Amino acid sequence: LPEHLYSTNNFPELKNDLMLRAARGEKTERVPVWVMRQAGRYLEEFRAMRAENEFFKVCQTPELACEVTLQPIRRFQLDAAIIFSDILVVPQALGMTVEMIPGKGPSFPEPLKLPEDLSKLDKDVDVNKTLGYVFDAITLTRHKLEGKVPLIGFSGAPWTLMCYMIEGGGSESMSKPKQWLYKYEEASHQLLNILTKVIIDYLVGQVIAGAQLLQVFESHAGHLCARTFNTFALPYLSIIARQVEEKVRAQGKEPVPMIIFAKGAHYAIEDLAQSGYEVVGLDWTVNPKTARHQTQGKVTLQGNMDPGALYASKEEIRTIVREMLEQFGTQQHIANLGHGIYPTIDPDHVEAFVDAVHSISEEINLD
Numbered sequence: 238l239p240e241h242l243y244s245t246n247n248f249p250e251l252k253n254d255l256m257l258r259a260a261r262g263e264k265t266e267r268v269p270v271w272v273m274r275q276a277g278r279y280l281e282e283f284r285a286m287r288a289e290n291e292f293f294k295v296c297q298t299p300e301l302a303c304e305v306t307l308q309p310i311r312r313f314q315l316d317a318a319i320i321f322s323d324i325l326v327v328p329q330a331l332g333m334t335v336e337m338i339p340g341k342g343p344s345f346p347e348p349l350k351l352p353e354d355l356s357k358l359d360k361d362v363d364v365n366k367t368l369g370y371v372f373d374a375i376t377l378t379r380h381k382l383e384g385k386v387p388l389i390g391f392s393g394a395p396w397t398l399m400c401y402m403i404e405g406g407g408s409e410s411m412s413k414p415k416q417w418l419y420k421y422e423e424a425s426h427q428l429l430n431i432l433t434k435v436i437i438d439y440l441v442g443q444v445i446a447g448a449q450l451l452q453v454f455e456s457h458a459g460h461l462c463a464r465t466f467n468t469f470a471l472p473y474l475s476i477i478a479r480q481v482e483e484k485v486r487a488q489g490k491e492p493v494p495m496i497i498f499a500k501g502a503h504y505a506i507e508d509l510a511q512s513g514y515e516v517v518g519l520d521w522t523v524n525p526k527t528a529r530h531q532t533q534g535k536v537t538l539q540g541n542m543d544p545g546a547l548y549a550s551k552e553e554i555r556t557i558v559r560e561m562l563e564q565f566g567t568q569q570h571i572a573n574l575g576h577g578i579y580p581t582i583d584p585d586h587v588e589a590f591v592d593a594v595h596s597i598s599e600e601i602n603l604d
């Protein structure tokens with residue numbers, strides 16, 4: 238590929254800044270919309286790509302990751318792209334093996350079992366060496382997007398990554414990492430600190446590479462309670478927001494808006510609104526009006542249609558979107574699903590969702 242596509246100095250001018258304005262709490266003429274897991278298995282062009290390439294090979298090859306990132310942008314009037322990668326590239330950077338098993342999901346052949354296993358991690362990872370492929374994918378994608386929409390970078394949050402590193406994969410209960418919280422409190426904090434450090438470097442690197450917003454996925458907040466969230470999740474999330482901003486500035490760059498999506502953290506919405514993030518993502522179990530009341534205009538809210546609602550008819554989807562937009566109000570809102578899209582969703586229904594957000598939010602704003 239030509240050298241200039243890996244240069245961070247000459248990005249095309251951004252033509253659609255709705256997401257950025259909404260994230261900063263500025264006025265928008267309509268509600269911006271993107272979809273968690275908008276690049277993924279519900280798209281046939283993604284499945285075709287995956288049939289030819291192993292999952293982490295797609296992540297590790299900037300041209301392939303860029304292509305998959307652009308697939309939903311070509312189909313739908315989305316207001317942001319999200320770089321194609323996975324939260325589990327961070328445990329890989331720390332030296333752990335992660336495999337993606339078809340039909341099952343991610344699997345760690347050697348998960349962490351006891352506190353002494355922490356010594357096996359490469360604690361002083363240089364993210365430019367271990368995760369430079371993500372930075373290259375981001376830079377390339379910024380060029381290929383031609384300024385159409387902004388590009389979101391992301392990372393898993395410390396507790397969520399700790400879950401996978403100890404549990405060894407997805408789980409109903411996350412009982413193994415939860416045992417660590419109650420049996421090995423000190424080692425838990427050691428691990429969370431190791432993760433926080435690399436996540437900060439990783440997110441800063443993404444901004445330097447060209448990411449225009451950042452989302453932190455605390456996907457397993459729902460396995461915690463208010464007490465354990467306040468001890469093992471929230472302090473690290475706050476440090477990440479603060480230090481990413483500071484370190485981006487120290488490198489002579491403008492900080493970007495940050496989104497925290499803590500799935501299942503309905504008990505922590507007030508605290509999350511004061512944790513240093515511009516945007517708080519809500520899962521579909523949260524009542525938008527309650528969240529507005531709890532956050533008092535301090536942050537922009539993102540979400541939160543039930544991903545299952547995409548199984549409804551297109552007419553019904555419009556009705557559900559209208560109700561959602563009326564509940565949120567059309568300012569300080571970024572429309573999204575309340576979690577990732579399921580692989581069995583019809584792409585035409587995604588289009589119906591996106592188009593409904595556009596037309597209905599514009600209509601409400603004109604009233």
Ligand code: 1CP
Pocket residue numbers: 272273274275276277278287292319320321322323324325337339341342343391406407408454456500577
């Ligand atoms: O074979 C395949 O193609 C696997 C499916 C798949 C995809 C498309 C996985 C495995 N990861 C991804 C991409 C991905 N993962 C993105 C891409 C960008 C986009 O949104 O379009 C993102 C942002 C993620 C983030 C991610 N990975 C999260 C956080 C979001 C969430 O869903 O809460 C989590 C928890 C993961 C772990 C993971 N990776 C893949 C799966 C199936 C899982 C979940 C495992 C589990 O807990 O059961």
